[in-house]
Amino acid sequence: MAPPNPELFFGPMLIGVFLNTILYGVLVVQTFNYFQTYKMTDKALIRYLVIYLLVLETFNTGCVMEMMYDILVKPLARTKPPSGPPKPPMLLSADAVVTVFISTPVQLFMARRICVLSESIIVPVVIALLSFVSLGGGTALSVLVTVIPDFSRFNEFYPAVSTWLGASALADLLITGCLLFTLQRKRTGMQATDGIINKIMLLTIQTGLITTVFAIADLVLALSVQGKGFNFIPDFALSKLYTNMLLASLNARTDYGAILSNPDNLLFRSTPNSNKGQVASVPIRFGHQSGVSIVDLEGAQATEAKYDRDFGRPFRHQNSDDSV
Structure with missing residues (x-):
């Protein structure tokens, strides 16, 4: 060569x-x-x-x-x-x-x-x-x-x-x-x-x-x-x-x-839910609102928690006091 x-x-x-x-x-x-x-x-x-x-x-x-x-x-x-x-x-x-x-x-x-x-x-x-x-x-x-x-x-x-x-x-x-x-x-x-x-x-x-x-x-x-x-x-x-x-x-x-733990951010708007006494998160997209139920948000949390299992603790709400 x-x-x-x-x-x-x-x-x-x-x-x-x-x-x-x-x-x-x-x-x-x-x-x-x-x-x-x-x-x-x-x-x-x-x-x-x-x-x-x-x-x-x-x-x-x-x-x-x-x-x-x-x-x-x-x-x-x-x-x-x-x-x-x-x-x-x-x-x-x-x-x-x-x-x-x-x-x-x-x-x-x-x-x-x-x-x-x-x-x-x-x-x-x-x-x-x-x-x-x-x-x-x-x-x-x-x-x-x-x-x-x-x-x-x-x-x-x-x-x-x-x-x-x-x-x-x-x-x-x-x-x-x-x-x-x-x-x-x-x-x-x-x-x-x-x-x-x-x-x-x-x-x-x-x-x-x-x-x-x-x-x-x-x-x-x-x-x-x-x-x-x-x-x-x-x-x-x-x-x-x-x-x-x-x-x-x-x-x-x-x-x-940030999405899962804080629904009151720029991407989500809070509206009262009279049936469950909770806050349902409603994402704002291009000026239009589409309802997202609490069950939907919890499903997202479960999915991300499983994806993130090996890192330590999964994402939780900001007021969570879980230990590492």
Whole structure:
């Protein structure tokens, strides 16, 4: 295999670093919002997972930035240019293993949520197995890059690349599809309940499919465009997408909880209910009112509580004094 063209190899790599650092900024903001909202209510294990991901993502961003410094800056300080084809930067070997150490816990976390929602372990077990296969493939790739630091021999890494990204993309696809299927079955025909389910489904599509598309793009580009670094564009962004996906799922509960715990907000208008002596919430949409019964609101609370079971306590009314 011929030595890579530096412009076609390192140029896409630099673009991937740009995406990585941009998504890291988004990640920091999401982490801050998470701890501002849920540090006192979520289970300790969930909080530790977020801290673990933040630490690894910080290390990952530092690695890719140092790689580009090693490639673009250090050669300018040398008195004579190096002989032979360019060598991979030392920290490139950390990319795959750090990514799978991030993606695997996220995929296992989502598998757990599917298990709670669907009350079945078959698909979650399959997702877990694929996640561990991806973990093995990414770890093997990092070992190979360390042992064989030669761009011209990257074709020898393709089995490990295929195992890592193929298993990861399939796991992400199963997570997205199973969540959508399970949530679709939870529809009750009640407006508030189905509204919550629609929002969760939309979030699932927005986040789950992004990681799937990027993993597939990374795999296809790595195998089809040999001798060039186009695969590094989605590759360097992949770990950040997994973490942002998880944090988006965690932080989205703020919106659902505001609706369920406080009917007297900008989206809901309170009207007296003489039959039950309670307050029925009536959502305002484009100036029109459509009645939502107390039973409908309680159904939405039950749906969200089940979806949120693993985080600690579910959303409750603001005057609730339940302990964590």
